[in-house]
Amino acid sequence: APLPARLCWDRAPSALQPAGCRSWRYQQKRFSSVVVAMAMDLAANTRVGFIGAGQMAEAIARGLDRSGLVPADRMYASDVNVSRTQVFESLGTSICSSNSKLAENSNVLILAVKPQAAEKVVTEMRPSLSKDHLLVSIAAGIPIKKLQVWAGDARIVRVMPNVNCLVGETAAGMSLGKTATPADSDLVATMFGSLGKIHVVDERLLNAVTGVSGSGPAYIFMAIEALADGGVASGLTRDVAMSLAAQTVLGSAKMVLESKKHPGELKDMVTSPAGTTIAGVRELEERGFRSALINAVLAGTKRGEELAGN
Numbered sequence: 050a051p052l053p054a055r056l057c058w059d060r061a062p063s064a065l066q067p068a069g070c071r072s073w074r075y076q077q078k079r080f081s082s083v084v085v086a087m088a089m090d091l092a093a094n095t096r097v098g099f100i101g102a103g104q105m106a107e108a109i110a111r112g113l114d115r116s117g118l119v120p121a122d123r124m125y126a127s128d129v130n131v132s133r134t135q136v137f138e139s140l141g142t143s144i145c146s147s148n149s150k151l152a153e154n155s156n157v158l159i160l161a162v163k164p165q166a167a168e169k170v171v172t173e174m175r176p177s178l179s180k181d182h183l184l185v186s187i188a189a190g191i192p193i194k195k196l197q198v199w200a201g202d203a204r205i206v207r208v209m210p211n212v213n214c215l216v217g218e219t220a221a222g223m224s225l226g227k228t229a230t231p232a233d234s235d236l237v238a239t240m241f242g243s244l245g246k247i248h249v250v251d252e253r254l255l256n257a258v259t260g261v262s263g264s265g266p267a268y269i270f271m272a273i274e275a276l277a278d279g280g281v282a283s284g285l286t287r288d289v290a291m292s293l294a295a296q297t298v299l300g301s302a303k304m305v306l307e308s309k310k311h312p313g314e315l316k317d318m319v320t321s322p323a324g325t326t327i328a329g330v331r332e333l334e335e336r337g338f339r340s341a342l343i344n345a346v347l348a349g350t351k352r353g354e355e356l357a358g359n
C-alpha cells in the first residue's frame with residue numbers, strides 16, 4: 050500500500066530542512082506542521098551510522114547529505130576496508146574503528162553489508178545494541194525475524210532501496226519489525242522519502258520490491274547502454290546517442306508517473322500505422338523483450354528468497 054499522502058513525497062524533504070541548512074526553501078506550507086516538526090526533529094536528533102561503507106551506504110549517505118535532512122557531519126561509518134572509510138571521510142563523515150563504536154555514536158544504524166555477512170556482523174554487535182537503537186537493514190533477502198534474533202533488543206525496520214538514492218530518485222519498500230514504533234516508521238519514511246519514494250509493504254513482498262526496483266536500475270542501465278549502442282550502429286556519435294537514450298528513459302518514466310496513463314496507452318501514442326515504432330516493437334516482441342523483463346524480476350525475487358536462507 051502506498052504511504053499516507055503526508056509520507057509519500059516527491060522530493061519533499063529538500064523543503065524540510067531546518068533553518069540554516071544549505072537548501073532550506075521555505076516550502077513548509079505544503080506539508081502539515083506535524084510532518085515538518087518530525088523532519089526537523091529527525092534532522093536535529095538523528096545520528097546515522099553505516100555498518101559497512103560500500104556502494105549502497107555511499108549512495109544513501111550522499112543522498113541524505115544532498116537532501117540536507119542528515120548532514121554528513123552527523124553520519125558515522127565503519128568498514129573493514131580502509132579504502133571505503135576513506136571515501137566516507139572525504140564526505141565529512143566520522144569514521145568509527147569498529148561496529149560497536151558505531152553503535153555507541155549512532156541511534157539509527159543502517160545495516161549495509163552483504164546479506165551473507167549480516168549474521169556475523171549483527172551477532173558481533175549485539176552486546177552494543179539496545180532498545181534505543183533503530184536498526185535499518187537494507188540487506189537483500191534477510192528476514193526481520195532473523196535480524197531480531199541476531200540484534201537482541203534493537204528495533205528493526207527492513208528497507209529495500211535502490212542505488213538511485215544518490216540522485217534523490219530512489220524507489221523503495223519498507224516493512225516494520227514487531228517492536229518498531231510508528232515514530233520509527235515515520236523516521237524511516239522521512240529519511241528515504243528525502244531520497245525518492247518509499248512504500249510500506251508486507252514483509253513477504255520485499256523480495257518482489259528487490260526484483261522490481263532494488264535490482265531494476267541495472268536493467269534500465271543495460272537498456273540505456275543498448276539503446277545508445279543501437280544509435281551508434283545507426284551512425285550517431287556515442288555522446289549524442291547516450292544522451293538521447295538516457296533522456297528518453299527519463300522522459301518516458303515521467304510520462305508514466307505524471308500522466309497516470311497506462312504504459313500501453315502511451316506506447317500507442319508513439320506507434321504510427323506502418324511507422325518506425327511498430328517496426329521496432331515487432332522486433333522486441335519477436336525477441337521476448339517483455340517476457341525477458343518479467344523473468345528478470347521473478348529471478349531476482351527468487352534469489353532474494355534464497356538469500357533469506359543463506
Ligand SMILES: NC(=O)C1=CN([C@@H]2O[C@H](COP(=O)(O)OP(=O)(O)OC[C@H]3O[C@@H](n4cnc5c(N)ncnc54)[C@H](O)[C@@H]3O)[C@@H](O)[C@H]2O)C=CC1
Pocket residue numbers: 100101102103104105106127128129130133148160161162163164166170187188189209210211212263264
Ligand atoms: N547495490 C545495490 O544497488 C543495492 C544493495 N542493497 C543491499 O545493500 C547491501 C550492501 O550492498 P553494496 O553496497 O552493493 O555492497 P558493497 O560490497 O559495496 O558494500 C558492503 C561493504 O561492507 C563492508 N564490510 C564487510 N564486512 C564488514 C564488517 N564486518 N564490518 C563493517 N563493514 C563490513 C565491505 O568492506 C563493503 O565495503 C547488501 O546487503 C545489498 O543486498 C540493497 C539495495 C540496492
Ligand SMILES: O=C(O)[C@@H]1CCC=N1
Pocket residue numbers: 189259263264
Ligand atoms: O544485487 C543485489 O543483490 C543487490 C540487492 C538489490 C540490488 N543489488
